[in-house]
Amino acid sequence: MKIICIGRNYVKHIEELQNERPDEPVVFLKPDSAILLKQHPFVIPEFSDDVHHEVEVLVKINKVGKYIDAKLAHNYYDEIGLGIDFTARDLQTKLKEKGLPWEKSKAFDGSAVIGEFYPKNDFISLENINFELHSNGNVVQKGNSSHMIWKIDELISHVSQFFTLKKGDIIFTGTPEGVSAVKPNDILEGFIENKKSFRIQVK
Helix, strand or coil, rough: CCEEEECCCEEHHHHHHHCCCCCCEEEECCCCHEECCCCCEEEECCCCCEECCEEEEEEEEEECEECCCHHHHHHHHHEEEEECEEEEEEHHHHHHHCCCCCHHHHCCCCEEEEEEEEEEEHHCCCCEEEEEECCCCCCEEEEEEEEEEECCHHHHHHHHCCCCCCCCEEEEEECCCCCCCCCCCCCCEEEEEEEEEEEECCC
């Protein structure tokens, strides 16, 4: 399986990092080795002093698709989840300044937290999903899928123009504002419509 991530999909997050608003979705990949194993802590890598949490709504693809029309994209997933795209911000900044790819800052081992998935029919509207990230009991990120620049079905359509989507692939749909550095002993908990999707410790 592959992990397909979308960058710059929330206006306020674009603004907080002082990035340009893109004309189309920003897409990058994580390998399956980036998945943080269940019941394992997130270990801050030695090559970064500034790893940020980015909480995101996840979509799990349920069948093979290519060149998917946005109007038909709803047929290609039936589960919604929550996760974290951990980002070595200091390394990413250096790579961006040199015009180099981001993968070393985004796709390192353990950088993808994948929480529990829920049937999409559990949600009244996929364009109005509330989600939060708590750090040590305090809300640090709070988002709603209505604030996405490109909605879930649009993202699936766009991504499928470039990559064949396969059963089990996961799309990270972008993060809202509020990203910040994690510290050893932090406890991170993700909630989607008040359901706890994951709990991890930082080391």
